[in-house]
Each structure stands twice: as C-alpha cells, then as structure tokens.
Amino acid sequence: MTDPIRQNVSERAADSLVTILEQQINDGTLAVGQPLPPEREIMEVFAVSRTVVREAVQMLAARGLVESRPRFRPIVRKPGYEAAIETVGSSINRLLAMPGGVRSLFELRIMMEASLVRDAALHATKDHLTGMQRALADNEAMIDDSQRFYETDNAFHRILYEVPDNPALPQIHKAYTHWLSGHWLKMPRDAARNLTNYQAHSRIFESILMRDADAAETALREHLDAAWDQVRQTFGHQP
Amino acid sequence: MTDPIRQNVSERAADSLVTILEQQINDGTLAVGQPLPPEREIMEVFAVSRTVVREAVQMLAARGLVESRPRFRPIVRKPGYEAAIETVGSSINRLLAMPGGVRSLFELRIMMEASLVRDAALHATKDHLTGMQRALADNEAMIDDSQRFYETDNAFHRILYEVPDNPALPQIHKAYTHWLSGHWLKMPRDAARNLTNYQAHSRIFESILMRDADAAETALREHLDAAWDQVRQTFGHQP
DNA sequence: AAAAACAGTTTGGTATGACAAAAAAAGGCG
DNA sequence: CGCCTTTTTTTGTCATACCAAACTGTTTTT
Numbered sequence A, B: 001m002t003d004p005i006r007q008n009v010s011e012r013a014a015d016s017l018v019t020i021l022e023q024q025i026n027d028g029t030l031a032v033g034q035p036l037p038p039e040r041e042i043m044e045v046f047a048v049s050r051t052v053v054r055e056a057v058q059m060l061a062a063r064g065l066v067e068s069r070p071r072f073r074p075i076v077r078k079p080g081y082e083a084a085i086e087t088v089g090s091s092i093n094r095l096l097a098m099p100g101g102v103r104s105l106f107e108l109r110i111m112m113e114a115s116l117v118r119d120a121a122l123h124a125t126k127d128h129l130t131g132m133q134r135a136l137a138d139n140e141a142m143i144d145d146s147q148r149f150y151e152t153d154n155a156f157h158r159i160l161y162e163v164p165d166n167p168a169l170p171q172i173h174k175a176y177t178h179w180l181s182g183h184w185l186k187m188p189r190d191a192a193r194n195l196t197n198y199q200a201h202s203r204i205f206e207s208i209l210m211r212d213a214d215a216a217e218t219a220l221r222e223h224l225d226a227a228w229d230q231v232r233q234t235f236g237h238q239p
Numbered sequence C: 001a002a003a004a005a006c007a008g009t010t011t012g013g014t015a016t017g018a019c020a021a022a023a024a025a026a027g028g029c030g
Numbered sequence D: 001c002g003c004c005t006t007t008t009t010t011t012g013t014c015a016t017a018c019c020a021a022a023c024t025g026t027t028t029t030t
Helices: A013-026 A039-046 A050-062 A081-087 A089-097 A101-123 A126-141 A146-162 A168-185 A191-209 A214-236 B015-028 B039-046 B050-062 B081-087 B089-098 B103-124 B126-141 B146-162 B168-185 B191-209 B213-235
Strands: none
Touching: A013 A039, A039 A050, A050 B050, A081 A168, A081 B089, A089 A101, A089 A168, A089 B081, A089 B103, A101 A146, A101 A168, A101 A191, A101 A214, A101 B103, A101 B168, A126 A146, A126 A191, A126 B213, A146 A168, A146 A191, A168 A214, A168 B103, A191 A214, A191 B168, B015 B039, B015 B050, B039 B050, B089 B103, B089 B168, B103 B168, B103 B191, B103 B213, B126 B146, B126 B191, B146 B168, B146 B191, B191 B213
16 A cells, blocks of 8 residues: 555665756756756766766756756756746656646636636736736637647637646646647647637636626636537547 | 567657557457566567567556566556545655645635535435545544544545545545645644644534525634644744 | 575675866967 | 967767666475
C-alpha cells in the first residue's frame, strides 16, 4: 500500500552535484542567461569525473533549470512558473496521446475557466474590464482572418487568467493553448464559426459586466462545449 | 537484428535511443513492471556505448517512464496520469520554495475545488453521496485523533475529485495533498480545530445534498480560507 | 525442509583517457 | 572596424577499467 521506509540508499554523486548546482543557480552564483562553466571546469572544481558532470547537467536540463541544445553550452534559465510548466511537456504529450487524453485536458480547462469567469464576474477591476473590451473588439475585427482570430481568441481568454493575482495562472493558460493548439490549428475555421465564437465571448463579457456569475459561467460552458463539439466533429472520434 | 541507431545530425544519440525505448515501452516490448535489460545488453543491441545508454535511461527516468533507484535496475512504469504528475515534482518543489509559492498553489486548489463542489452539487450520483456520507462519518469519528483525522479529511475531499469522470482529477488531488502535506503536517492540530473542519465538511455535504451549488461553493471557500489562515498563523509570514 | 550464511557472478556507479566534429576564440587581412 | 581563416576549446561519443552493491545458486545451520 503506502510505501514503507524507503531511505537514503547511497545518493548518486550526480545527485549531489545537481543539488549544489541548483543552489548556485538559485543564489545567483550561476547567473541567469549565462552559460554553465565548461564540463572540465566543473569537473575539477568539484573533483568528480566528467561522467558525473554530464549526468548532473542532463538532470538540470530535464528539470528545466538550464536549457541545453546539442553541442552548445547549457544556459541557465530563470526558475519560475514558466520553466516549471515547460518541463511537464513530455508528460503532457504522452497524456494527450492516451485514449481520451485531449478530452480530459479540455475538461480540466473548462472546469478551471468556469471558476475563472465566476471570479471575474465578482472581482474584475476596471483595468481587466477595459482589457477584455479591447480584446473583444480585436476579436470582432478579425472574424474574417481565422489565424489572427485565433490569436485574439486566446488573448480574450488570457485576461480571465489574469484576474486572480496568481502568477501561475497565466502560465497555465499559455500551457493550455500550447498543448491544445496542435488540435486546434488543424480544424477548419471559417468566418461563420468565428462569428459564433465572437458572440459567445461577447455574451461572457456582458455577463461579467453585469456581475452575474451564474450567467457568465453558463455562457462560458456553452462556449467551450461548442468548441469541443467542433473538435470532435473535426476528428470524428473522441481523441 | 540490431537496429543501428539512425542519427540525424544535430540529434544526440541518446535522444534517438530514448525514442526507440519509449516506443518499446508503449508497444509492450518492454513490459510494465519489469526491469530494463542490463546496460551492457542494451549497449550491444543498439551498438552504442554505455555512456549513451546511461544518458538515455536517465532521460526515461526524468520523464517518468521508468523508476530508477541507485544501484537497481530501472523498472518500467505504466505510463499514465500518475507518472506524469509525479515527474512534475521537482518543478513544483521549486515553485513552493519561491515567495508566495505555497499561497499560489493553495489558491489554485481553492479555485479548482470551488468548481468541483459546484459540479458535485449538480451531478453527484447516489454512490458519490453515500461515499461522502461515509467519509464524513469517519471524519467525525476521528476528531480526537489528528493524524487519522487528516487522512479522513483527504478522503472527503478526494471524493469531490471523483465526481467528474476525469481520470486526471484524482491524480491532481493526490498531488495537491502530497505537495502541501509538508506544511500541513507541521501544523498544530487539536480536537477543536478538527471539529471546526468537520463542521465545515458537514456544511459542504449538506449543501451538495440540497443541490445548492452556491451554498456549496460558499461553504467550501470558507472552509479552505480558514484552513489557509491556519497555515498562515502557524508560519507567521506568507510562505 | 526451511532459513540463514556463504561464495561467485552480474550489474550499476564512477573514473580515466582518447578522438572527431562542432563551436568559440584568436589572429590576420582588407 | 568588419570579414575571413586558423587555432584552441569544448561537447558528444567511445572504450576500458575498477569497485561495491545487488543478484544467484550452493552450502551450512537450525
């Protein structure tokens, strides 16, 4: 059942090195944006073999603390929500490939945004409202340009993620759009469909203006459910 | 018949090997629960050096496809939501260490559960309701045993994550409790506080029974806000 | 016979040295 | 000063070696 006592089986040398480097990145000894020292330098500084250094660097890369391209020196990244969410990438892609994976992720998005519109209806500031108004206007202006419409569509939803002052939320939005864009961009988008979506956005915005959380949630659910239907019709099965 | 590793320029050999092994895991050539072949065997099968094999295995471990303990053979894991979420671990820990990190994560939890209780109020089946009732009874019975109370507390919340039929949600709940338990368990818990929490659960349950989504959300928010206050009072600052 | 102790074999973790190819740095030239 | 060529680093990969921990089969003990 619950794992008994699993404890310090001799830590690998690479793990120790990772811990040290991680700390040096956090306290700024290794500056963000700068490349890591050469492997041979790290090697002699910490008195370990290059094998260990390479494994440690690779771990840092896997955790998103450094960005490493083949043959280039790994570059220290700013630790933050962005890097954190990006490292989830490979896992998410695997989830999306599983049966019902896209559906599950989309449902999570609906659930989260349902909460967000309610929050927006109750707590959106004047700045948020004008931002949404602007995004809505851009949205309307781009009805005939499906590519740009998609961008303004995202812009509108993004504002919902900015209303609660939680630094993780905008990154989550970015993640959603990133992982779902693959399916999204393959869909046929015409002006009529764009118009429908614009009108849905419009209804959501008006409900938020009226501070009517129930109406806002209803409008959003209808909007996203319709969007899901579009996806499903495009792909025939339940991806 | 050894597939020689095709090496697109600019792609590391280890990456190619990872791709192959990943596929072998997916199609069952490498059975779930079984250990990977010895490094030296992989090495000769794919005609690469052990260095490359080790880097590939490490990558698989970082992606949660295999579970590797030092000095033991890596074991193939079932790819799924559980493994996926677990791989986020190191990133989340970094987020929690950031200023306001715990607060951000807790707010996400509140937001998500707010949506969940609304959903439960509208769509909970008889099974879910009886499950909640049972969890609630256990909860009441354990008011004097803070450790067990904590467990029944989790059990109650977990049911909320089971109402929508989304396989990712229970895993998310597990992740929340796992990452927040560090702070949670350090808090002083007495019978009075447990009683308060039990009563809050009780109110939530009753609201769900009455199919009153608004009341359920309100009760849940009060409950979790109070819980957050407990955390903040314990730690003095905003962790 | 089951359990414990033992010895020999495998296997992962680490170190060292080497080399080709790509990148970075240095130098030379216009 | 900027562009091109040459030299020096540096990474990616390989081969080899050693040790200690884990594994396996066998023997001894209970």
